[in-house]
Amino acid sequence: MTRYNYAVVVSGTSESSQRTHPTAPVNHSPVQTSPMINLQRNLTLQRSSNSEDIENPLFLNSNENPNTILVSPPLTGNANYGTWSISMRVSLEVKNKWSVVDGSVTSPDRTQAQYAAWRRCNLMICSWIFKYSHPSIAQSIMYMNKAKEVWNDLKKRFSQCDPHRISSLQSEIYALKQGNLSVYDYYTKCRTLWEHMNELRPMLICRCDPRCSCNLLDKIRSEREIDQIIRFLQGLNEEYNSLKSGVLVLDPLPNMHKVFVMAEKFERKNFNANGGNKATKCTFCGMTGHTVEKYYKKHGYPPDWVPGYKSKGKQQAVHVDIWGPFLVQSFGGERYFLTIVDDHSRYIWLHLMRNTFETQVLIRQFLKFVHTQFGLPIKTISSDNGLEFNMVEFFAENGIVHQKSCVNTP
Structure with a gap:
């Protein structure tokens, strides 16, 4: 019977040594490998395998299923497509699945071994898009087979940069007033509208070859921020007039975040001066509970205003x-x-x-x-x-x- 050296089997030496001494008797004790060394080798191989799986966009781990929470709220139409698409793209990129949506990972032939993995990954992405879309929208894209087709269909349908949408958004930006909002809430609303406008009208990219050095893009970006600062200040209530005049005379103007901090400090100062009373005050009639923007006796009553009982909180x-x-x-x-x-x-x-x-x-x-x-x-x-x-x-x-x-x- 052929007897092999135990040390050869464990150490994994070449087959030539085994063939050279096929019947060599073993006259010494077997070489024992440390269990710690085997454990370290197994962990190293396992980490290498896990790293390769994570880098593979077609890999689906046990936590990825159709009920995985990705974004909130779901897609409802033109109103929130911009924010929804950004949130969904970030989630897919974190999961290393965006390359399937943008077409970087193409669909293999049915005869190839990777087709089954690609199909599972593609259907999983489709299920996520269906889940986080309004039921009526999901019904319209349910019969598409590829995640790329689903994504492009939603983009063509809801990402329309037409003059009417830009006009409507500009009107909303210029009509926005602070009113009864705090400075923080008012700034958040302004920021949301500005980012939406930046999405419809993104910054231009210099296509000169070689790249020019005129710094025109920096000037355009600076002027856009100045416009935002002016709109933010103009929308503040009249009690901030001293802050408005103080900021607008500065040259150069501070950046948007500094102006926001200055407005918040001014708000806290007025709050402390009024003894902690947050009640709004009308600069036209001097009464609290409303602002001059909503003083109906000055601007007229709204069409749907109905006069009636006003003794709430009183004797009734x-x-x-x-x-x-x-x-x-x-x-x-x-x-x-x-x-x-x-x-x-x-x-x-x-x-x-x-x-x-x-x-x-x-x-x-x-x-x-x-x-x-x-x-x-x-x-x-x-x-x-x-x-x-x-x-x-x-x-x-x-x-x-x-x-x-x-x-x-x-």
């Missing part, structure tokens, strides 16, 4: 009274009217009646109207001592205080 009291009878009745036969006056806003409701017996029905209907439309209960009703307002049981059931005065008195 109303005054009721009856007038009549008229000498001449109306076309509907009414000869009386019930007046209801809000104690806080002095707003008046008027209800025509054919007789005074309709009073209690109208009061019940009015209480339901106020509760439904304004979410407020009436706590106090003031009237004279007329029998038409004798609703003791109803007022007690609803917890309403009935204040009465003498008949025929205000």
Whole structure:
């Protein structure tokens, strides 16, 4: 029987030595390899294998499945395609899958050994795009077989840089005001709009060969930042006028981040000066609770503004009274009217009646109207001592205080 040297088997020496001494007897004890050396070799081989798998864009680890969380919120259309596409691309690049989407890793032939791995990876990327798109959008791309086709279809559909979108975005930028927002929230909104505009109108790239040295791109970038600083300052409330004038006279202007920090410091200074009161103040009427931009008496009431009950947080009291009878009745036969006056806003409701017996029905209907439309209960009703307002049981059931005065008195 052929006996091989144990040391040859362990050390992995060449086959020539085995063939030279096929029947050489073993006259010495076997060479023992340290377990620590074997463990280090196995770890080294394992790390090398894992490194190769991670660098392979077609490799899918156990944590990558269709339910993997990548981006939020999902794609809904033109409104958020810009931010969604950036977030999705960053996630795919982190997972080393973007090369499948941009076409760097092409689809192999069905006969090649890598086709199965490419197909699994391609379907996994498609499932991620479907999951993080609105259901109606996902239905429109569900039948595409390649992730590259899906991505290009969404890009052509929602990444349209047309003059109408640019015009709309410019109008939104110039119309943005701070209002009741803090400086931080206002700056965040401005920054979002500016980045969206930079996406629609990216910075130009010099194509001169050889590259010119005029630094024109730096000047364009600087002027764009100056425009952003001016728009940011102009949108601040009037209480920041001293800050606006102080910054705009500087030459050169500080960068955008320094202006933002200056505005935040100014905000904190005013906050401390007002004793920690964050209530906004109108510079037109001097009252708190609104700004001059939303002062309806100056700019006019909005088309959908509906006057109504304004006693929220107050006493929520109303005054009721009856007038009549008229000498001449109306076309509907009414000869009386019930007046209801809000104690806080002095707003008046008027209800025509054919007789005074309709009073209690109208009061019940009015209480339901106020509760439904304004979410407020009436706590106090003031009237004279007329029998038409004798609703003791109803007022007690609803917890309403009935204040009465003498008949025929205000």
